[in-house]
Amino acid sequence: MPNIDLADxxxxxxxVARAAALLELVADAGPQGLGVxxxxxxxxxAKSTALSLARTLAAAGLLRSLDVGARYGLGLNLLRLGxxxxxxxxxxxxxxxxxHELSRATGMTARLAVxxxxxxxxxxRVDGGGPVRFHAPLGQREEPHCTAAGKAILAQMDEADVRxxxxxxxMRVHTPKTLxxxxxxxxDLERVRQVGFAIDDEEExxxxxxxxxxxxxxxxxxxxxxxxxxLKLDVPLREVQALGLTVREHADRLxxxxxxxxxxxxx
Amino acid sequence: MPNIDLADxxxxxxxVARAAALLELVADAGPQGLGVxxxxxxxxxAKSTALSLARTLAAAGLLRSLDVGARYGLGLNLLRLGxxxxxxxxxxxxxxxxxHELSRATGMTARLAVxxxxxxxxxxRVDGGGPVRFHAPLGQREEPHCTAAGKAILAQMDEADVRxxxxxxxMRVHTPKTLxxxxxxxxDLERVRQVGFAIDDEEExxxxxxxxxxxxxxxxxxxxxxxxxxLKLDVPLREVQALGLTVREHADRLxxxxxxxxxxxxx
DNA sequence: GTCGAGTGTTCGGCATAACAGAACGCTGGT
DNA sequence: ACCAGCGTTCTGTTATGCCGAACACTCGAC
Numbered sequence: 001m002p003n004i005d006l007a008d009x010x011x012x013x014x015x016v017a018r019a020a021a022l023l024e025l026v027a028d029a030g031p032q033g034l035g036v037x038x039x040x041x042x043x044x045x046a047k048s049t050a051l052s053l054a055r056t057l058a059a060a061g062l063l064r065s066l067d068v069g070a071r072y073g074l075g076l077n078l079l080r081l082g083x084x085x086x087x088x089x090x091x092x093x094x095x096x097x098x099x100h101e102l103s104r105a106t107g108m109t110a111r112l113a114v115x116x117x118x119x120x121x122x123x124x125r126v127d128g129g130g131p132v133r134f135h136a137p138l139g140q141r142e143e144p145h146c147t148a149a150g151k152a153i154l155a156q157m158d159e160a161d162v163r164x165x166x167x168x169x170x171m172r173v174h175t176p177k178t179l180x181x182x183x184x185x186x187x188d189l190e191r192v193r194q195v196g197f198a199i200d201d202e203e204e205x206x207x208x209x210x211x212x213x214x215x216x217x218x219x220x221x222x223x224x225x226x227x228x229x230x231l232k233l234d235v236p237l238r239e240v241q242a243l244g245l246t247v248r249e250h251a252d253r254l255x256x257x258x259x260x261x262x263x264x265x266x267x
Numbered sequence: 268m269p270n271i272d273l274a275d276x277x278x279x280x281x282x283v284a285r286a287a288a289l290l291e292l293v294a295d296a297g298p299q300g301l302g303v304x305x306x307x308x309x310x311x312x313a314k315s316t317a318l319s320l321a322r323t324l325a326a327a328g329l330l331r332s333l334d335v336g337a338r339y340g341l342g343l344n345l346l347r348l349g350x351x352x353x354x355x356x357x358x359x360x361x362x363x364x365x366x367h368e369l370s371r372a373t374g375m376t377a378r379l380a381v382x383x384x385x386x387x388x389x390x391x392r393v394d395g396g397g398p399v400r401f402h403a404p405l406g407q408r409e410e411p412h413c414t415a416a417g418k419a420i421l422a423q424m425d426e427a428d429v430r431x432x433x434x435x436x437x438m439r440v441h442t443p444k445t446l447x448x449x450x451x452x453x454x455d456l457e458r459v460r461q462v463g464f465a466i467d468d469e470e471e472x473x474x475x476x477x478x479x480x481x482x483x484x485x486x487x488x489x490x491x492x493x494x495x496x497x498l499k500l501d502v503p504l505r506e507v508q509a510l511g512l513t514v515r516e517h518a519d520r521l522x523x524x525x526x527x528x529x530x531x532x533x534x
Numbered sequence: 535g536t537c538g539a540g541t542g543t544t545c546g547g548c549a550t551a552a553c554a555g556a557a558c559g560c561t562g563g564t
Numbered sequence: 565a566c567c568a569g570c571g572t573t574c575t576g577t578t579a580t581g582c583c584g585a586a587c588a589c590t591c592g593a594c
Contacts, residue, residue, distance in 0.1 A: 011318060016327075027347075051572075053283060055278050076352060085349075139346030314583095318542075
């Protein structure tokens with residue numbers, strides 16, 4: 001898991017860092033949770049240490065004991081904090097209503113991603129009406145080269161930055177349609193700039209179609225992208241153009257909202 | 268805020284507890300975030316201590332520095348962890364489709380709460396089609412005595428437990444219609460058991476109407492409640508009975524999903 | 535332009551508090 | 565009945581997290 005933290009290495013507190021690592025460990029463990037022995041192994045500490053950490057986190061609601069005192073899973077306080085985190089990002093707050101409208105207008109699952117150094121991080125999701133649910137976790141950092149949101153963001157960067165980013169992120173191949181060379185990608189990004197929206201046509205996942213468009217903050221910098229997702233079967237080819245324009249139109253509305261017609265961005 | 272810790276007081280690690288308190292502090296601070304000095308004051312520690320905690324949390328993605336190294340807000344990793352927390356509860360996963368249907372069937376905002384020691388904690392929310400959005404944050408622990416979900420859950424507990432819980436939680440009065448004595452509440456709970464659903468008729472918030480019904484896990488224990496919310500203006504009095512039954516019916520379906528097959532255990 | 539009051543940051547030393555390890559009960563499988 | 569595995573408890577030791585004081589910087593007032 002590439003969790004690279006460019007923050008200052010100095011002034012770390014060991015037990016808190018271990019507690020955070022424990023949260024990740026439990027998150028990876030799945031619904032059945034983790035016992036102290038597993039925690040201790042995973043963290044490389046003594047059992048008693050793991051127990052102290054778990055108890056403390058549980059008291060704060062960041063973990064919860066599943067059985068009586070035995071195994072631990074993620075706590076429900078994380079839900080509240082996560083919800084607040086997306087609201088406080090203010091992009092999430094402003095974007096959520098627009099996301100609902102986009103979902104209703106297209107009948108598809110709509111998502112909002114913010115731009116973190118070129119990577120899309122999904123902040124909000126509104127499920128469409130259909131029977132199929134697309135199970136992309138919020139807060140997840142997606143790959144730039146094979147997702148609609150990622151390419152919509154890349155299309156706003158200059159070529160040198162794109163090359164540098166791809167050099168770092170790589171271009172993992174998921175399906176036969178995944179773009180696998182930088183030249184192919186750059187060509188596609190040029191197309192994105194012309195039409196104003198990006199397409200992911202089974203490039204990340206077989207049978208899944210996405211369309212995305214970037215939005216911009218009050219500095220005019222690309223702040224993120226909106227996207228819609230559905231089964232490719234349900235997206236008639238001749239409607240792709242209209243669909244893309246709908247996404248772009250909603251993204252433009254978010255850009256306007258962010259550029260401060262209503263909101264006092266000061267302070 | 269009453270953040271009661273029923274976990275064992277022993278074996279706590281101080282710095283982790285402080286870090287968790289810091290998360291709460293930042294959550295309360297709002298979008299502009301917190302500076303080191305404010306953190307230190309809020310926690311009652313030295314500035315350098317607060318800085319170490321914040322840096323460590325930021326490195327784990329639980330906080331993020333808003334400006335360059337100055338103020339801190341909630342981190343986006345919380346979003347991912349919160350999302351995973353609700354998925355791992357498996358009630359959320361099974362309940363979401365039913366929640367969508369309930370929202371569509373009623374046209375109202377539908378919510379799913381789990382039962383945490385008698386308190387309802389909202390895990391999922393699906394907004395209705397109407398123009399008004401009810402902005403209750405996910406993961407929030409609601410009051411038992413004045414919410415539909417809360418009373419639906421209370422109605423499944425025996426009287427002694429209800430008295431004990433109310434003794435702890437209190438019965439804050441929000442509107443003229445809020446039930447303010449335990450006897451009134453117990454009478455209402457008896458009515459809930461008879462009809463199979465609970466009503467919040469402007470008891471928590473003026474002008475807002477809710478209906479809720481409990482659902483049960485495979486042990487037959489009350490695992491939580493579904494509820495719908497709308498403006499009281501939009502809920503004709505004569506439709507309350509039908510509305511309540513619709514909510515109860517969806518709750519029963521969730522009970523069945525949770526128990527694997529049948530047995531909608533009602534005590 | 536100068537001063538100050540408010541930040542965030544750095545550093546070193548002391549005492550605390552966090553850690554490891556071994557021993558204790560418990561439960562469930564064989 | 566046994567052992568193997570778990571979660572839990574306790575005590576000593578030393579690393580570690582903590583404080584406080586001093587530093588660097590950014591504003592605003594005068």
